[in-house]
Amino acid sequence: MAYTTFNRNNFDTFAQPMFFGEHVNVARYDQQKHKIFENLIEKQLSFFWRPEEVDLTNDRKDFMDLPEHEKHIFVSNLKYQTLLDSVQGRSPNVALLPVVSLPEVETWIETWSFSETIHSRSYTHIVRNIIPNPAVVFDDITQNDYIVRRAETVTAYYDSFISLSNYYTQLGEGTHTINGETIVVSLRELKRQLYLMLVSVNVLEAIRFYVSFACSFAFAERAKMEGNAKIIKLIARDEALHLTGTQHMLQIMARGKDDPELAIIAEECRDDVIAIFLEAAEQEKEWAEYLFKDGSMIGLNKDILSQYVEYITNQRISALGFDPIFEGRTNPLPWINAWLNSDNVQVAPQEAEISSYLVGALDSEVDTDDFGDFDL
Amino acid sequence: MSASASSRKTPRVGRRRWVKSKTFFSDAQDELTLIGGGATQLEMDLFDAYSPSSDRAPIHTQPIPEPVEIEQGDLFGYLAESPEPTPQTSFEGMEKPSFEVIFSDGRNARFQHASSLLESLEAQDVHIEFQCREGYCGSCRTRLIEGEVHYTEEPMAWIDDDEILPCCCIPKSPLRLQ
Numbered sequence: 378m379a380y381t382t383f384n385r386n387n388f389d390t391f392a393q394p395m396f397f398g399e400h401v402n403v404a405r406y407d408q409q410k411h412k413i414f415e416n417l418i419e420k421q422l423s424f425f426w427r428p429e430e431v432d433l434t435n436d437r438k439d440f441m442d443l444p445e446h447e448k449h450i451f452v453s454n455l456k457y458q459t460l461l462d463s464v465q466g467r468s469p470n471v472a473l474l475p476v477v478s479l480p481e482v483e484t485w486i487e488t489w490s491f492s493e494t495i496h497s498r499s500y501t502h503i504v505r506n507i508i509p510n511p512a513v514v515f516d517d518i519t520q521n522d523y524i525v526r527r528a529e530t531v532t533a534y535y536d537s538f539i540s541l542s543n544y545y546t547q548l549g550e551g552t553h554t555i556n557g558e559t560i561v562v563s564l565r566e567l568k569r570q571l572y573l574m575l576v577s578v579n580v581l582e583a584i585r586f587y588v589s590f591a592c593s594f595a596f597a598e599r600a601k602m603e604g605n606a607k608i609i610k611l612i613a614r615d616e617a618l619h620l621t622g623t624q625h626m627l628q629i630m631a632r633g634k635d636d637p638e639l640a641i642i643a644e645e646c647r648d649d650v651i652a653i654f655l656e657a658a659e660q661e662k663e664w665a666e667y668l669f670k671d672g673s674m675i676g677l678n679k680d681i682l683s684q685y686v687e688y689i690t691n692q693r694i695s696a697l698g699f700d701p702i703f704e705g706r707t708n709p710l711p712w713i714n715a716w717l718n719s720d721n722v723q724v725a726p727q728e729a730e731i732s733s734y735l736v737g738a739l740d741s742e743v744d745t746d747d748f749g750d751f752d753l
Numbered sequence: 754m755s756a757s758a759s760s761r762k763t764p765r766v767g768r769r770r771w772v773k774s775k776t777f778f779s780d781a782q783d784e785l786t787l788i789g790g791g792a793t794q795l796e797m798d799l800f801d802a803y804s805p806s807s808d809r810a811p812i813h814t815q816p817i818p819e820p821v822e823i824e825q826g827d828l829f830g831y832l833a834e835s836p837e838p839t840p841q842t843s844f845e846g847m848e849k850p851s852f853e854v855i856f857s858d859g860r861n862a863r864f865q866h867a868s869s870l871l872e873s874l875e876a877q878d879v880h881i882e883f884q885c886r887e888g889y890c891g892s893c894r895t896r897l898i899e900g901e902v903h904y905t906e907e908p909m910a911w912i913d914d915d916e917i918l919p920c921c922c923i924p925k926s927p928l929r930l931q
């Protein structure tokens with residue numbers, strides 16, 4: 378179905394599914410089929426922040442004082458975060474906007490993607506502050522094997538969907554010969570790819586990002602790189618909203634609350650979903666190995682981070698109505714909740730340090746149990 | 754409500770206020786002592802004490818006010834589950850509701866004064882995961898086996914029909930949770 382920027386058809390909004398129905402015409406929010414997306418938009422708007430408002434001057438000194446292996450952990454983690462947000466800043470728009478059918482969903486996608494561009498800009502702010510030549514960091518993102526390998530998985534579902542969806546938009550369903558190549562376009566296959574793509578997006582935002590957050594906060598837990606942690610707190614607040622948005626999309630689909638065919642597809646895809654979660658978890662564990670290859674840091678090592686990967690994977694997959702896939706049921710990094718919470722983030726330079734003191738559970742006692750049994 | 758709780762004279766600290774020391778490695782001096790003067794004062798003291806631009810002495814070198822007698826383990830309780838210092842006049846037959854909350858693994862608590870179920874549980878050392886504490890992230894998602902809750906703000910995170918978000922609800926009846 379050819380894309381039109383202003384659909385003149387008369388249609389019943391409430392009869393449209395989220396995707397692959399009529400193209401949206403009037404951006405109106407008086408009628409909402411799925412009000413949750415309006416709530417998400419409002420929440421996201423209320424979160425607006427700018428990276429430049431967070432003062433990072435102390436981080437520069439902290440960074441210079443870090444031992445080499447911790448510099449490696451910090452910079453590699455940052456590269457990975459940069460990659461993930463580069464993908465998220467554009468892909469939901471490119472993939473989903475041409476096929477979306479409800480105004481509130483369309484606007485949620487745009488609002489969501491916009492917030493990712495803030496995340497990307499904040500990485501430049503961070504890198505500029507700690508490294509004289511930021512290009513050294515950014516150029517490596519497309520060269521570094523460990524990052525590229527994960528980038529491929531992260532983007533594969535997006536790219537495959539976008540490619541098929543482009544054919545669908547231009548040529549419609551059917552078997553087409555393009556440059557001597559046979560292309561089969563079916564709406565059902567597109568919907569299947571849409572569903573799996575959203576699962577992989579959820580894995581990106583709800584698992585991969587949280588693994589990287591754990592690394593950022595492990596520095597701050599030792600009072601290092603606290604400006605950075607403050608930015609990451611703001612990013613984590615946004616990501617919590619994004620993952621909720623995607624969970625809603627997936628559950629609306631799986632429960633047939635929108636497009637009955639998608640409920641059937643979701644049922645058929647259950648094994649694929651588990652495979653996507655498992656693959657991501659394995660990759661994140663490999664990544665943990667790379668991060669800590671030259672040495673661990675206080676409070677975090679390969680094993681604890683891998684346990685966290687399993688824990689967070691269980692949490693996220695069960696939110697989609699699946700059984701947990703790993704053994705561990707308790708959070709091996711209990712201190713992370715306090716960092717993930719943004720209750721006390723005040724964005725103003727002179728307050729750059731305060732949020733690290735005024736967050737988290739009332740727990741002013743050192744409890745060695747909280748560290749689990751990590752080794753250095 | 755225990756007798757010791759009612760005799761505490763320090764005002765209840767305002768809306769949820771959890772205070773965490775600097776790091777797990779902080780020394781004993783860093784331990785924050787709750788001080789009188791109410792929420793605003795407490796917040797200001799903490800804020801100023803750690804603000805880099807502050808010329809006030811760090812909090813641990815300030816004269817430490819008379820500590821309020823709090824048994825350990827009750828420290829959470831003091832904040833979230835202690836009664837208002839100036840409660841509304843109570844009438845017979847209109848007591849504040851108080852509900853038992855039991856987990857299938859045996860952990861239990863009593864919801865009385867806290868502003869959310871999550872805070873109440875934390876106050877009684879029942880650990881629940883959290884991130885946003887405002888109903889949009891889903892971290893606190895918990896299965897409700899029996900009972901009813903009232904949402905104090907609209908929950909946004911996706912939950913199943915038999916699940917609740919303790920961070921933004923309070924019990925309307927005794928609860929059984931998993």
Ligand code: FES
Nearest residue numbers: 886888891893920
């Ligand atoms: S802590 Fe986020 S929904 Fe309850």
Ligand SMILES: [Fe+2]
Nearest residue numbers: 462465493496
């Ligand atoms: Fe992001």
Ligand SMILES: [Fe+2]
Nearest residue numbers: 465582616619
């Ligand atoms: Fe995101």
